[in-house]
């Protein structure tokens with residue numbers, strides 16, 4: 001298997017892989033033991049543990065973490081285990097005597113409280129072979145467990161579901177009081193592994209050697225179920241990859257002669273062996289047809305011949321009755337399961353509404369009692385596309401999913417489904433409705449919390465509204481503005497239009513297409529403007545304003561928009577129609593574009609992103625932010641907690657229309673008190689200190705350096721001047737001149753010399769510092785250097801001539 005394949009196969013890098021990495025476990029399997037221990041609590045009360053097949057050491061790490069300090073933990077594996085402090089590990093095959101004696105030596109007088117076994121033999125030859133080796137290895141582990149366990153001790157082992165499974169469970173039951181098989185959530189669904197936790201070791205004085213002898217234990221498998229009648233309708237269908245084909249039979253096609261069937265003592269067994277689901281159904285259908293024909297009077301003649309077959313029919317009848325009984329039982333069981341699942345879901349919804357749990361908790365918590373898949377996992381369903389299919393009404397996916405996910409579910413569910421489709425449909429529709437309802441509730445709740453979502457929704461509504469306006473304006477015929485005393489034809493048109501519009505509204509209520517026409521005569525009477533097109537109450541209240549009181553018939557869409565120009569046909573035309581009086585009554589308020597934009601500020605949506613970018617650029621700058629970040633990282637809080645906490649009395653502080661002085665006051669005193677931790681404050685302080693200290697330190701250092709330089713210079717000067725003063729060779733005047741010269745020279749800044757470096761050959765294009773050049777330098781070409789030297793020479797000559805003339 002290529003590297004790439006391996007990574008993606010079985011979704012290897014799942015959440016437990018990353019969790020293991022994050023929490024420092026050597027293997028994701030560590031979570032299996034964590035989950036088993038969470039359920040059965042055996043590690044905390046143990047003082048001595050043996051882990052058989054322990055490499056790379058994930059289970060050992062978990063054991064060390066959960067067992068009391070200074071417990072004795074021993075790990076053994078075929079491959080070396082990287083040392084873990086305070087844990088004894090060694091490399092050995094657990095099936096050997098050497099391993100046994102090594103464990104004995106390590107334990108000395110102790111006995112183990114827990115023996116773990118997560119062994120997986122080198123798999124890959126064939127599934128059946130693998131499963132058998134695994135079962136055999138388990139038996140060997142059990143042998144060691146029996147030898148080293150204390151009375152009342154616990155043995156945890158991994159098993160594959162195979163035909164040997166039941167035999168092993170039987171053996172466990174002989175040696176332990178409680179035996180439970182479970183599949184932790186971290187165990188992949190695609191894996192056939194299952195974990196058996198055997199508690200309360202009975203420690204019998206004498207153990208029948210057959211219990212631990214693979215030949216004796218696994219031999220019984222073949223003898224066991226032979227006499228058990230096969231449930232033909234619900235055959236225990238095995239998944240191909242899990243258990244492989246039956247021994248010696250590698251095809252799906254089976255044939256048996258009618259004679260064999262007739263002569264057989266156990267016809268049901270034969271049917272179960274030979275027939276598949278489809279064939280069995282066909283056979284039953286055929287039987288029904290034959291039966292109907294038999295009841296048909298036209299076939300009375302055949303009665304005699306049928307009588308001869310009475311015996312056979314009786315037998316069929318028995319089978320049919322039995323099948324019906326089984327079907328009913330199964331159906332009832334299925335219903336019970338669904339009811340339970342529904343009840344659980346309802347409970348979760350209530351708990352979620354009470355904020356007792358978050359959706360994540362439900363997803364984690366609703367892992368079945370055996371640690372199986374969550375029963376109601378919208379996220380998962382959404383990811384896999386199942387939810388989409390369910391929404392479309394395809395309930396098959398639920399059953400398919402169940403069958404796929406739950407390894408223990410046998411495929412007869414599908415057969416049941418085929419047979420009782422009508423009953424199933426009812427249940428499915430109910431189930432679908434419930435799912436829809438739950439999902440809507442979920443979306444609704446999510447939407448309520450999500451401010452961004454609301455802003456987007458409102459914006460969309462606003463755009464929809466604008467869209468309608470535009471489409472109406474583009475269609476001149478849609479806009480009518482009519483005087484009450486209009487001629488009959490026009491009023492006819494009106495009524496036609498109104499009825500049209502109402503029809504349209506009835507037909508397309510969701511399109512919100514509004515022919516917002518108002519009968520002014522009505523408004524005259526009632527002093528009210530009535531809106532067609534189902535305006536919201538808010539809008540109705542708005543249009544109840546006396547402003548619209550005396551208007552005759554008003555196109556509300558135009559009023560809302562305040563449009564004078566864009567709907568060229570609208571107000572001017574309406575004014576003409578209504579006449580001067582009506583025109584006077586309408587005050588046209590131009591639309592304030594800015595205010596609209598302010599209301600639906602698109603940037604508002606990106607505000608969070610901006611903050612995120614800022615946080616990324618300069619880090620978290622408030623103690624509150626650092627506290628939250630720490631809590632998130634330490635898992636003291638979840639994302640959902642933060643969202644929940646966002647809903648408080650400060651959430652919807654509407655500032656609109658409040659006086660300025662009040663807002664100022666609020667700004668100063670009405671502040672949300674977000675709790676901060678000491679550590680967060682400390683972290684922020686440290687950062688500020690570091691920020692402050694950086695430039696100051698540099699400057700201080702530079703200043704200090706300068707000061708030292710000056711002091712040195714002064715000290716030198718002092719020495720020189722002292723020497724000059726003490727000399728007797730100079731006059732007082734000469735001494736003073738020399739000292740003042742020295743001081744002025746010391747004060748003059750020393751010009752740093754810039755060295756000219758001639759770029760030659762390969763160095764011409766070289767931009768870096770040339771070799772062997774220290775201090776300031778300037779790259780020049782040879783010409784420039786020669787010119788500079790020539791200039792220097794000329795200056796020197798001129799200078800010397802002048803001096804001579806003087």
Ligand SMILES: C[S@@+](CC[C@H](N)C(=O)[O-])C[C@H]1O[C@@H](n2cnc3c(N)ncnc32)[C@H](O)[C@@H]1O
Pocket residue numbers: 026027029030052053054055056057058059060076077078079092093094095118119120121122137
């Ligand atoms: C799934 S790993 C165990 C993982 C372990 N529980 C952990 O958490 O790190 C299975 C181990 O069984 C070991 N194994 C298989 N057959 C064995 C044998 N006969 N004796 C000892 N170890 C064996 C393999 O070497 C392998 O390391």
